[in-house]
Amino acid sequence: MSYQNQSDSDNLEIIVGPPGQESLINSIHNYAASNEVTIDKAWSRCVGKMADHFMKPKANGINIFSEIFSDLLEQNVEVSDYFLGHAYHLFSTNGQLLNRIKNVADRHEYTAPILNFKAKNILDNTGKPINIRQFDKLHREMVQNYMLYVWKDVSWIHVTISYDYTLREKVQSYK
Secondary structure (H helix, E strand, C coil), X not given: CCHHHHCCCCEEEEEECCECCHHHHHHHHHHHHHHCCCHHHHHHHHHHHHHHHHHCCCCCCCCHHHHHHHHHHCCCCEECCCEEEXXXXXXXXXXXXXXXXXXXXXXXXXXXXXXXXEHHHEECCCCCECXXXXXXXXXXXXXXXXXXXXXXXXXXXXXXXXXXXXXXXCCCCCC
């Protein structure tokens, strides 16, 4: 399968932790109460608004995510879209995977907002999707550190990639 065809399933994900500063936490609580939504949903909306801001073109016509990824990959790329997803029953508020926390009392379940960038929406200067594997461990750490620097109010951020995903046929069991 050519990489062009694979670009719909390959992606980079920025998983966003809970707010860290007391003033933002209070603001999220107030928003949740006044809009009758959960705190996780209120925080997710806040993360979505921050990401939308990063997607707006600046005076030079380039959005912030395009600038970040271009600088890190040392090539011009255009980020045209993302979608906001969520990780349910996976992370604790401290950023650890729930299944790795031995003491059940220490598991503080958190619904983590995820900014998902499909490779088909990160295009090189010829208009073709980039190979998502360019975001190797070092580049993912750089994205993580930059996002933590810019979004100072976030407790933690994880950056992952997935690639070569293929749908498997459901196997029927025989009696």
